[in-house]
Amino acid sequence: MQTILEIFYVRIIEDRVHYQRKQANLSKKGSDPNRLIQSLIMEKRDNAKGSGEIQKEEFVVHSTSWRYMQPNKIVLTYVAYSDELEFEKGKAHSLPLKNLRRLTRKSQRARTRAALEKQVVSHAMRHIAFLIKTDNQIDYKSALTPETVKIFKKLWVSLAGRVL
Numbered sequence: 001m002q003t004i005l006e007i008f009y010v011r012i013i014e015d016r017v018h019y020q021r022k023q024a025n026l027s028k029k030g031s032d033p034n035r036l037i038q039s040l041i042m043e044k045r046d047n048a049k050g051s052g053e054i055q056k057e058e059f060v061v062h063s064t065s066w067r068y069m070q071p072n073k074i075v076l077t078y079v080a081y082s083d084e085l086e087f088e089k090g091k092a093h094s095l096p097l098k099n100l101r102r103l104t105r106k107s108q109r110a111r112t113r114a115a116l117e118k119q120v121v122s123h124a125m126r127h128i129a130f131l132i133k134t135d136n137q138i139d140y141k142s143a144l145t146p147e148t149v150k151i152f153k154k155l156w157v158s159l160a161g162r163v164l
Contacts, residue, residue: 023085129156
């Protein structure tokens with residue numbers, strides 16, 4: 001069985017969530033997903049405009065889900081949020097904050113990769129919002145601007161739901 005690590009680099013800009021997806025095959029690399037995530041974040045930081053402006057501590061990193069995909073593939077999903085992220089023109093996607101709706105069992109299964117990515121990003125954002133709102137032990141808030149913390153607190157209305 002193949003194990004794929006999927007990371008979504010995410011940032012809120014105005015009233016939209018901007019994101020970029022990257023994957024790595026853990027089966028080939030044979031590595032710890034947490035170490036690989038840190039390596040991918042440093043790679044993203046080093047490739048960012050004005051290299052060196054984003055520090056590792058400025059990211060909120062969280063494993064948000066896993067899913068089985070045909071044939072014989074497990075996808076581990078992480079989100080890496082930073083208020084300092086910059087995306088290359090044309091490399092990122094976005095969706096309105098107001099579309100981060102709660103997924104239910106009645107929600108339709110995503111039929112395209114783009115639709116699945118939006119579901120995964122929505123799930124991840126609500127998951128982080130839940131942790132920020134309910135867990136005072138986690139120091140996510142120090143990596144975010146006060147404005148972003150307010151936005152995340154407004155996002156949370158229920159548990160993150162499931163990715164279909």
